[in-house]
Amino acid sequence: MFNITNHVVDCGGAKTTITDNGRLNIKVEKPEMMTTSPHWRRPAYKTRDTKAKIQECHATPSLNIVIQVVGSRGDIQPFVALGLALARAGHRIRIATHGTFKEFVETHGLEFFNIGGDPKRLMAYMMQNSGTQASGQIFWTNYLISTPYTVHLLLSSAYTPPPELEEFLNGPSPIYIGFGSIIVDDPKKLTLLLLEAIELAGVRAIISQGWGELGSEDLVIPPNVHFIGSCPHDWIFEKVSCVVHHGGAGTTAAAMACGKPSIVVPFFGDQPFWGSMIAKIGAGPKPIPFKKLTAPDLAAAISAALEPEIKQRAMELGEQIRNESGVDAGVTSFHHHLEHSNLSCGIVSSLPAAWKIRGTDIQLGSTGVALLVNRGLLSTDKIELLRPQKYDLNIGPRDPFSGMAFAFIDSAAEISGGLGHFGASTQELFRSIFEKGSVHSGKRSAFASSMEGIGKASINVVRAPIDISFAFTQGLHNAPKLWGDHHVELPETVEGIPTGLTAASKELVFGVYNGFHSLIMFPGQFAAHRGKRFDILPGLGFGTASCITKSLSGK
Structure with missing residues (x-):
């Protein structure tokens, strides 16, 4: 057997030792090599932007x-x-x-x-x-x-179309219909609706089957319609007169970049937003929500999209986008x-910082840490992972009552689970006692398991009032959003006693401040949003509600 333990390899200024525990111990004798070696040089930033932006990069x-x-x-x-x-x-x-x-x-x-x-x-x-x-x-x-x-x-795509598609594109310019990744409950019904709209509009059309598998049923397909599978948008959109799509961000951008009018049929998410933006800038008619889609409405939208004004506006926007990078x-x-103060290693500035020396503001990259540790200038127990930013996605319930209800259900489920575990383990314990040939260690295991169950139930009985009251407070915190008061700060993250005390002190001060801020400012904001001067009275009522909920919740 070949033994590689403690084998030393000299790599021109960096010695690598394979230790007996299988780790690599890399000792860099010449730190300057890391900034002069071609391996450590960063490639040039190739961009069509200005010189200042290149220097910034x-x-x-x-x-x-x-x-x-x-x-x-x-x-x-x-x-x-x-x-x-x-x-x-x-x-x-x-x-x-x-x-x-x-x-x-x-x-x-x-x-x-x-x-x-x-x-x-x-x-x-x-x-x-x-x-x-x-x-x-x-x-x-x-x-x-x-x-x-x-x-x-x-993203530009290289694509070779199948012969059938090439042949279809040799005729008058068709429209494109495709809903990408959208999956509908009844693809046959949607396909028939699209075919009817195409007939009413009197156009040729390419329909992308997409994930919804449109046209997969045994249907009679007219000669002016051609179904396709996967095809790059930037390629196919150049060949059509307008695009009917679901309003996804990527599809919307591709259609606009190709200078084609869009007819958006939004399904969910941000799709209604993109549909309204297309109509607002004049690059297409008003969006038609999928739940309200009919063949006559879609046919009318297709005819509108092919009007000279909309086609010209779409072409202008496409040219503008293509000139952008x-x-x-x-x-x-x-x-x-980027926060550049949190980026670079204090020793090798071309490398990012990944560690921080405890109790200081000194930031180091992995290579910098290795250099200092190998030279005996730093101990690994003196460093911690650098975390410049932390995000908390748990914003809590939307109102106090649903918050309390869900917290109660969660607590009841945890208590029931613990009691159920206790019952099952106790039953197993008695079975092992009365059955012949029972093993003593098995009794101890069943007993410990039953105690674990009762312990879990007991802990959750104690925690339940805390969790329910905390959920109630979080619900109060978020409640002003229900009536349009979005001046609601994100809740503080609590990870222990110190952060808990800090969060409590902040919420005590800012809760009252934010409450009275809403009482004073929200009535006017509410009236301005509604566009009616006399709506200041309802706004005053909502502002008072915000003041109460924010003061009680702490923010």
């Missing part, structure tokens, strides 16, 4: 960035475009999304991480629960990249919003 150390995206291809694609631009800026990018998109991400040269989940099931769930909002626990991250709503992040703007925005 160079001032940012190379970061490891994970972009997590949940949703459909239209949700993923803009982030891949942003990821490619960030990679050109010298960062290491990993896209964390569903396994369905692994090939798509890796084909563009980005790292991939599978977060699990089936996006088709997610879309089906969203269709059935369009008002549901996700909730989660506290999580920590250095930097958060949100959905790119304010810039157009476009959305991904460069996204990278610049990302760098601009």
Whole structure:
């Protein structure tokens, strides 16, 4: 057997020792090599933006960035475009999304991480629960990249169409109809509605089957309609006269970039917003919510979208968007919003900080820590993970009564679970006592399990009043949002006695202040929002309610 323990390898200034516990001990003899070696140099930031923005990018150390995206291809694609631009800026990018998109991400040269989940099931769930909002626990991250709503992040696609599609496109310009990842309960009914609308409008059409599998039933397809499978939006939209779609952010951006009018049929989420924005800027008619969609209304919308004024406006917007560089703007925005004081290692400034020396403001990267530890200048028990920002997604119940109800149900379930565990374990204990050949250790195990159950029930009996009152307070805290008072601060995070005392002192002071702020300011804001001077009296009532709830809840 070949023994590699304590084997030393000299790598030109860095010695690596394989220790007997299997770890690698890397000792860097020449720290300057890390800033002069080509391996540590960051690639130049290739951008069409200004010189000042390039210099700003160079001032940012190379970061490891994970972009997590949940949703459909239209949700993923803009982030891949942003990821490619960030990679050109010298960062290491990993896209964390569903396994369905692994090939798509890796084909563009980005790292991939599978977060699990089936996006088709997610879309089906969203269709059935369009008002549901996700909730989660506290999580920590250095930097958060949100959905790119304010810039157009476009990704060019190379595509070779099948012969049938090429042949269909040789005729008069068709319209495009596709709802992407939307899954409907009755695809046949929707397909028949679309075919009727196409006939009424007197147009040729390409219908994308999408995840909803439109046209998969045995239907008679007229010669002026052609069904297609997966096809890049930026390619197909260039070949059509207008686009009928669900109003997803990615699809909306692609249609606008190609200069095509949009007819939005929103289903849920942000889709109604994009539909209203398209109509507001004159790039399409008013959106038609899916639940109100009829063949005559869709046919009328198609005819309106093909009017010269709307087509001209869509072309102008498309030219404007194509002259912009959305991904460069996204990278610049990302760098601009970074807190540069929290970025760099204090020793190797080209690398990001990942650690902090306890009790100080000194920040170090992993390489800097390794240098100091290897030279005996720092002990590992003196450092802690650097967490510049923490986000709390648990904003609590929307009102005090539902908060109390759900807290009571949760407490009752925990108590019942503990008592049930106690009963089952006690039954097992007596069975082991009276059966022949019972093992003494088995009795002890059953006894300990029964005590665990009664302990769990007892703890939750004690905690129940605390949890219920806390939920009531959180509900009071959020209640002003119900009548439009959004001057509600996020609740403080409590992780122990010190943070609990800090949170309590802040809420005691700011609760009363914010309450009287609403009493004074909200009546006028309410009247201004309603556009009626005489609505100040109802506003005064809501302002008084805000004052009471905020003062009682602490914020």
